Amino acid sequence: MMISSCRRAVQHLAFILFTYGGRFGLHFGNALPCFSCPYVTGCGGHCYLMALQSNWWGLQMPLATMMSGLGLQALLLFALFALLVALLGKSWCGWLCPFGLLQDWLTMLRQRLGVPEAQISQAMRDRLRSIKYLLLVYMLALPPLIASAGLHSDFSLPFCQICPAKPLMPLFTFETAHLAINSANAITQTFSILSVAIAALMLVGMFFKERFFCLFCPMLAIIHIFQKIIPLRLKKNPALCLACGNCARACPMTIRRVHEDRADVQDEDCLLCLNCLESCPSDTTLRLDLFGKTLVSSKRRRLIVLWQKTRSARP
Amino acid sequence: MPEKYPWPSKNRLVRPAWVVAVALLLAATNAWSFEESLVIHAGNHATLSDGALAARYHLTFHGENPARACRDIAFFWRPGSIFKPGAAWFALPGHCDAKNCGVDIRIGGIVFFSLLAQAQCGGVQYQAQTIDNLHARNVGPLADATAANQKPAAIRAALELVPAMEHYYPQTGMTFLFHYQNKNENPAAGQVEISSDDQPTALSALDEHGDFRSFRFTPSHDQALNRQGSEATAERVVQVREGANGPVSTFTLNVHRSRRAFFHRQGGMALFAGLAALGAALVVYYKKQTWRR
Incomplete structure (x- = not known):
């Protein structure tokens, strides 16, 4: 089975489990390192970003509560999140994230329609890269201000309020309430207009550019912080590289680093989708290692099969 | 020659005039007659170091400490969960002194409960009730240790909120349905006066058979509450008085602002569709020359 087919199967299974799991009595907790949106009724687990911002498990907890034994609960949840990240690393983004699959569906739709992909220059990519860190700071800074500095509580869950997954993911359960403008007060109105606007623009971006939202995703930034301790790593043997550039072209995030002459090719935006590994024509040049042991590596034979399959699928 | 639009006859005007007069009278009556009697007010909540939650509830009589005007003050609670409301009332040790009167509840886990206070004030039997849903940070015990092992108390609430x-x-x-039954019999509709500190139109009695059994209460939206956060609550008190000197029951609801009443879906969807179309048009316009093959 090809890596891409295997990934698609895992992505769809994860989408069903995370989006509808609650309807079958499944719940994978509040520490998931992917966009399993808590606003989806009957979802099977919650994105950790919500817990991180909340007053129950995260940074909106009053300082006195955090300093008491109860702060330990929040730390334990963070430890569980860190463990999940350490186990699977960036595969959460490339293989398990339901919002990632939504983006892949849009890409498939664009390809079916024959619309070419919009290019983003490397300079622009570098500029956009900082946005996810700004979002991370915004997400981490506001909850303590609500808890301790008297900021209005309608600012709570600041990232969820503008996250495009909030209005878009509930559509898979025919829930349109999060596309509404909430006129309860000026803050809710502003946030809901922002949320709808960001969701609309992201939807367009995700259609024209593969994995467009992942360029701004703060979860990717958090997972990257753990990169040094994650045992699952993408490696390259530069001595065997044919410098064909297939890897960079196949990358949904258009990462150039994988094409460079270095052993550690895992970029901060890498989703570990393994498209690069699958498209590499040189045996064992690119490999996925777990604790230094190779799980899967690039094979010329695999690329030939993939090429034949693609060719036969063409009209 | 007959008029094209004849003025209605005197008889045809009498009935609407009566309806308007009665409605105005009722509205005016409701506007000035409501004076809350024995009422439970929610106080502060505090998370204890072991994760349990301590919640305080105050009891007032005409806004003052009932210890001066009332006797036989007793507190009861009915713990349960939102899936299975409690069936039996248990006595709770309250504290009424010269300063204040109330009860402290300490819970673990998640408890949905009703709280009832009763007292004799000036020869009239008063009952006050409220509901609350408390979430503690620890996992148990589910119910308050001081009440869980007691025998159920032999009391009955006259005013019951249908779960x-x-x-x-x-x-x-949100519409709340209340049942009223005192001393195992239903009073006649005319003997009962329902009042609230909310809009008079928010109350409507369902006296289908001439007996007073139940009524609905819909707390109206409140701009001041809307301006506060979603965790803020406003107190709404419903009072049922049976006859001039009959028993009086109150029910306190601590309502949040409506979650969805202020949602404008069509506006949101129009904005979404408009921006998506505009965004797509802009991408197509600017990127047409640089498509990646």
Whole structure:
């Protein structure tokens, strides 16, 4: 089975489990390192970003509560999140994230329609890269201000309020309430207009550019912080590289680093989708290692099969 | 020659005039007659170091400490969960002194409960009730240790809120159905006066057979509450008085602002569709020349 087919199967299974799991009595907790949106009724687990911002498990907890034994609960949840990240690393983004699959569906739709992909220059990519860190700071800074500095509580869950997954993911359960403008007060109105606007623009971006939202995703930034301790790593043997550039072209995030002459090719935006590994024509040049042991590596034979399959699928 | 639009006859005007007069009278009566009697007010909540939650509830009589005007003050609670409301009342040790009167509840886990206070004030039997949904940070024990092992108390609440799943988060605009039954018999509709500090139109009695059994209460939306956060609550008190000197029951609802009453879906969807179309048009316009093959 090809890596891409295997990934698609895992992505769809994860989408069903995370989006509808609650309807079958499944719940994978509040520490998931992917966009399993808590606003989806009957979802099977919650994105950790919500817990991180909340007053129950995260940074909106009053300082006195955090300093008491109860702060330990929040730390334990963070430890569980860190463990999940350490186990699977960036595969959460490339293989398990339901919002990632939504983006892949849009890409498939664009390809079916024959619309070419919009290019983003490397300079622009570098500029956009900082946005996810700004979002991370915004997400981490506001909850303590609500808890301790008297900021209005309608600012709570600041990232969820503008996250495009909030209005878009509930559509898979025919829930349109999060596309509404909430006129309860000026803050809710502003946030809901922002949320709808960001969701609309992201939807367009995700259609024209593969994995467009992942360029701004703060979860990717958090997972990257753990990169040094994650045992699952993408490696390259530069001595065997044919410098064909297939890897960079196949990358949904258009990462150039994988094409460079270095052993550690895992970029901060890498989703570990393994498209690069699958498209590499040189045996064992690119490999996925777990604790230094190779799980899967690039094979010329695999690329030939993939090429034949693609060719036969063409009209 | 007959008029094209004849003025209605005197008889045809009498009935609407009566209806308007009665409605105005009722509205005026409701506007000035409501004076809350024995009422439970929610106080502060505090998370203890072991994760349990301590919640305080105050009791007032005409806004003052009931210890001066009332006797036989007793507190009861009915713990349960939102899926299975409690069936029996248990006595709770309250504290009434010269300063204040109230009860402290300490819970673990998640408890949905009703709280009842009763007292004799000036020869009239008063009952006050409220509901609350408390979430402690620890996992148990489910019910308050001081009450869980006691025998159920032989009391009955005259005013009962018909349980519904939505009550875990009471909101303005939500309709609450109450049943009233005192001393195992239904009073005649005319003997009962329902009043509230909310809009008079929010109350409506369902006296289908001439007997007074139940009524609905819909707390109206409140701009001041809307301006506060979603965790803020406003107190709404419903009072049922049976006859001039009959028993009086109150029910306190601590309502949040409505979650969805202020949602404008069509506006949001129009904005979404408009921006998506505009965004797509802009991408097509600017990127047409640089498509990646």
